[in-house]
Amino acid sequence: MKLLIVEDEASIMDRLVRLARSILKERIETLHTAINLSEALALIETHQDIDLLLLDLNLEGRDGFDILKDLASRSFQTIVVSAYTRRAIEAYELGVLDFVPKPFDEERLGLAFSRVTESVPLDAHFAKYLAVRSAGRIELISLEEIEYVQADGPCSLIQKTDGAPRCHDKMLKTLQQILPPHFERVHKSFLANMQAIDGMIAGPDHQNVLTFPSGRTIPLSRSFAKAFRARLETRDP
Incomplete structure (x- = not known):
């Protein structure tokens, strides 16, 4: 360190x-x-x-x-x-x-x-914004504006509900430490804001994907898709 x-x-x-x-x-x-x-x-x-x-x-x-x-x-x-x-x-x-x-x-x-x-989580304190450097200034992005975060080598891409993705210098695993629990690691390369999703569907080649109101989709790992399906079934009356 x-x-x-x-x-x-x-x-x-x-x-x-x-x-x-x-x-x-x-x-x-x-x-x-x-x-x-x-x-x-x-x-x-x-x-x-x-x-x-x-x-x-x-x-x-x-x-x-x-x-x-x-x-x-x-x-x-x-x-x-x-x-x-x-x-x-x-x-x-x-x-x-x-x-x-x-x-x-x-x-x-x-x-x-x-x-x-040891990645010991905080009990109640999480980021409310993600700060990114863009064109010589600092932009504070509210978590409510974010659909998902994607790994991008040593950095991450923050996809807002509207507009182009923003680059953050922190890696995905580092951002996960400061984001609240509803940002879930749904794939090795993606953190999803589960409060922003539409649902889950079968995408190309039978790959399960999460969908967002914007029309964007992100892939799911098999283990997360199975667990998420079980959660949906548990909520059904």
Whole structure:
């Protein structure tokens, strides 16, 4: 794991570095630190393969939310470590993996890391938007506007109910960690918004597909199609 910690208080930075090394041990491949957003962005551009960002939201008096939308659109996951708990829901809605309130202990920080290393889900907090970079600006896409997300190499394609797909820097499995349960992995290459579907039909070559009101379809794995059919039968009177 390639880790970047952004924190301007030296004592807290030292504690985060020490606890990260204690919890993650040999999982850490590289660990970089920054004390402000400018330094953090320079490191992100230099080390473009960062896996996880730990971010304070108040850096030398600057509001970290100014940059959080951009950071949430990147390929890595973001864990916020902040005393501004009143903004936790806002951070989750932008797609952070976890919000660790200050002061924190090793157990709470370890739980946050487990969401990365073991894909431990949050009980109730999920993204409300997906942030994508497009034409030099950040676009926030409401989950209600999304039909499905498709794997596209090291990135993902977000298909909205209308318009062309948008490219997201996060891989499909990474997005799945921050999306709510109604975004289901229906195929190795697709996450479907099950609240947006029309139904399931047999497509070409007897391949089961999900249909959407837009007329678009996506393939289903055999195992998901079987389980989904059983769910439909259970709902029948």
